[in-house]
Amino acid sequence: MRFLKLVLLIVVVFTAVDAFAQSSAELKRRREKLTQELEDLNREYLETASNKKSSLKQLSLLKAQITLREEKITNINSEVRNLDNQISENNNSVRSLQGQLDQLRKEYAGMVLFTYHNKSAYNKMMFIFAAKDFNQAYKRLKYLQQFATYRERQASYIEGTQKDLHVKINELDRTKKEKRDLLADQQKEKETLGKEKNNQVKVISDLSKQQGVLKQQQREVQSKIAKTNKEIAATVRREIAEARRKAEAEARAAAAAEKARLAAAAAAARVDNAPINTPTRPAPKAITKNSSNSEVLNATPEAAKLSNDFLGNRGSLPWPVASGVITQEFGTYYLDGIRTENTGVDIKTSSGAAVRAVFNGEVSNVANISGTYVVIIRHGEYFTAYSNLRSVSVSKGQKISTKQTVGTVATDGATGETEVHFDLYKGQNPVNPKIWLAPN
Template identity: 55%
Template sequence: MKLYKLLITLLFTFLAIAVFAQSSNELKRKKEAYEREIEQLQKVLKKTASGKKLTVQQYNAINTQIRLRQSKIGVINSEIKNLDNQISANTNTVHTLQGQLGDLKKEYAGMVRFAQRNRNAYDKMMFIFAAKDFNQAYKRIKYLQQFSQYRKKQAGYIESTKKDLNGKILVLDRTLKEKSNLLKDQEREKDKLGKDKSVQANLIGKFNKQEKQLKQDIATRKKQQAQIDRAITAAINREIAARRRAEEEARAAAAKAAAIAAAKARAENKPVAATPAEAKPAKTSNSDVLTNTPADAKLSSGFENNRGRLPWPVATGSITERFGVHKVDQASINNEGVNITTAEGSSVRAVFDGEVFMVQTIYGKYFVVIKHGDYFTVYQNLRSVSVSKGERVNTKQTIGVVANTGDVAELHFEIIRGQSKQNPEAWISK
């Protein structure tokens, strides 16, 4: 029973450790991802620090670095919590094994004393011959044999338990060292976070001094973005209108064909066929979503099914300006996509299969729009493009190269359904 309890305890401990290990590996992957993003942003900030002119991109980069560092500290805290659980589980196992080892040693000592008292062959023979009958004598012989075998097994249990105990103590020592290293890492990150916040405070101070220039930069950006948005909206509206005209023409042609067929049937005194569904008047729709062909419907469905799993439009980068309305100092910005800071010269790639809907230049920079059925993806601020309108593209196919905004390589990325802007962070993979 004691051995059974020990095995049950060890089984639950191993299961708990397996769960902790899986969770720990996931946390380590997250931490490494944050470290890569922070390292890339530090390169951007180092490059922009020498410039006299303060930019919105520089301000966004330090804010993002603070957010990433806070997230990294959160991951470290989760890792420490995981290790505490592992330490607790291993400590309980060590105590269980120590108690079990003590019990096994006591039992073994009792067997040794019994064997010592009955060590000579004469005593054993007397024990057997003192039996009342042959059946009892046989049982006593089997008892002595089994006792000898059990004593050997008991010695094996003791050695095995010692080995398990020493192994758990080693694991416990490693876990304690790992926790100590994580606590040091946590302190370093907190120190760096404090320095980042000091840099942020200095930037805000500079913004106050350069307030006029900052407002001009933001106004210019809004003007450029509005021009691009108008061009995209107009193109999508034309596409919707063209689709509706094509549908109406198809319905009219179907109705005309049905009327001719009906007139011919009446003239020949034949039964008049029922009006096909295509010939029935269509309901008026105010939807701003494209009416899909079967191929486009399939593409839309595929795009929707990959929500949260779409690849990033660049291989590496950090979202330095998020979706929605936010403030830079006193100025308000409504970002209808996300801005991704990446390495200079990075390739921009399609996030899903589709057809190139638009390729245009505004203020010396390219933007590309790809249609995925009902959905459109926008890739803005490209210095060059490698696709043309009407071309079919595949997921992760290169469509151009990101341009610099000031000293920062930054891609503006949007997802649109009809005319409704979507939050790209809800669509691309984490």
Template identity: 50%
Template sequence: MERRKAQLNKDIELINSTLSKTASDKRVTLKQLNALRTQIRLREEKISTINSEIRLLDGQINENVNQVRSLQSQLTQLKSDYAAMIRFAQKNQGSYSKLMYIFAANDFNQAYKRLKYLQQFGEYRQKQAKYIEDTQANIKNKISTLNKNKREKDHLLGDQQKEKNTLGTAQSKQAKVVSSLTSQEKKLKQDLAKKKRDALQLERAIKQAIDREIALAKKKAEDEARAAAAKAKAEGKVAPTTKTSTGSVLNSTPEAAKLSADFVSNRGKLPWPVANGVVTEYMGVKKIGGVTVNVDGWTIRTNPGSSVRSVFDGTVSIITDIVGSTMVMIKHGEFFTVYKNLSSVSVSKGQKVSTKQTIGTADGQSEIEFHIYKSKIEQDPKYWLTPN
């Protein structure tokens, strides 16, 4: 929970930098609204994390309180037993001495046993005294831990209240932004229409590139099938049958099939395309000012000039400019990953890349688009990338 809270603080700081940059802009933008929504989501998650920490501390406090009570009860019993032992020793001290008790034995064996009994009695008294000291020290430590837990809880409660206050401010600001966008409905619809056109243009470019990859793989598979058939005919054998589905075409070589299988086996464990980033737009349908928008892929906010990296081993399929920004697509067997909004690219078409290898840098807006496709079917990155 501490690690998660630290990560949330980093993400909130990243989003705050976005908001501070847009604060001077008098015209409200969708980017500003997305940043506010992300900030609110992160703060709500941080409050939830703090609540979990408080519940955990409450459990530890209750456990320590019960342990202190149990130890105090044990200490009372130990002191009572020790006092009774001392009274018994004092009461019987004048009746006979230890030597007389030993010499009064009937034989040597009984005398030895009496000697051992006196030694054990003395050792037991020492052990009881040690038990009392240890129990007192244990109680002291538990009380110290309990006080520490209570201080931590007080700190968390203060942090929680601070986050709630900040959250309230952010929610009020979001309401104003939404209201402002609604009042600028014509401009909002124009922005959303442009956003939709850009998304469609990107989708067409991606699918055309995938179609080319499928066509190349199909041609290669057909050429290999013809060669195999000719060889089989020459040897008087039956020609092997070949599959023609898109998936099998893209996986027509052992290398491609293994790459696809490895990609699938890493589902939910793929690294992020940037070392430090926060999602400002998730894949799915959302409403903005009463207008429904279908969002493809993820938009990830990162630091200016951050390196963008491949999430898995593969081969660079295309590098092109789409809607005024550079896009790189990497082929991983029958899977494809797309990285858009790069200001520079450090790889070339046809180059093999490895997991986490830098392929370029984020543009001046510090927001990249990231997409995953299985053949031509888009996948939701949240099921493939490692949870942040």
């Protein structure tokens, strides 16, 4: 029974260790990814800073670095918590194995003492022949044989437990060292974060001395954003109106066809002098003026299936670029006191990178906005928009597949940034694209 408990303990411990290892491996992978992204951003920032003149690009890169570094510090905190749990589990395992080992050694010492007192063949024979009858003598003989086997097994248990204990102690030492290294890395990241925030303050201060240039850049950016949002909204409205028109036309055609079928059936019945017995077929749900945008956009089985498939991929859609970093999140933010509403996310990527569709769909519009392009794709009742494209490789009405290239990203002449702006709408309502994309 005691051996069974020991086996169960070891199974539970190693199961917990395996679960920890999976979580720890994922956190480590994310930390390494963040480190690589930070190195890329820092390299570009240093190139920009070498111009000796503060710019919006410097400020944007600093903000992206600060966001990523804060995420890395949070990631390290999670890793440290995991390691604390592992250290606690290992300490408990060491204490339990030590207790098991002590108990096994006590039992083994008792067996050794018994063996010592009965080490001679004479004592063993006396023990057997002192039995009351043959049956008892046979049982005593078997007992001595089993006792010797059990003693050997106990010695094996002790050896195995000692090995497990040694492994756990080594693992505990490695985990403690890993925690020390992580804490040192965390402290280094906090110090770097402080320097970056100081640099951000300095860049903002320098930019404030260039109010005229800065304001002009911001006005140009805001104007372009406003035009893009207006184009997307107009496209979605047109798609809804067109879907409504088609649904109403199909409903009228279906009603006319049903009326003609009933009339033909009635005429045939009069010729045959038979009673009219033609059941009315149920009509599909009609689209009316009171129908919601969702009902209109999902009026056809194909559109409804596409919407459902798109929704089913929430959190696992591919990124619109093969590699990139989000530099501006969805929502409201302020730049130099100017309030801006970001309906999507801005993703920094490499110069000339291909921009690709995140899901199957149909191109609803391709428009030129102040010298760059926006591509809008419909996925049932969902729409995705890809802005700030230098060139496009698709046209309106074209069917698109997941990860198909729709164009190449442009480099903004005013800020020097290479970013694609990505929007996601459900009907006419913008939603946060980040929660729909797969973890980067």
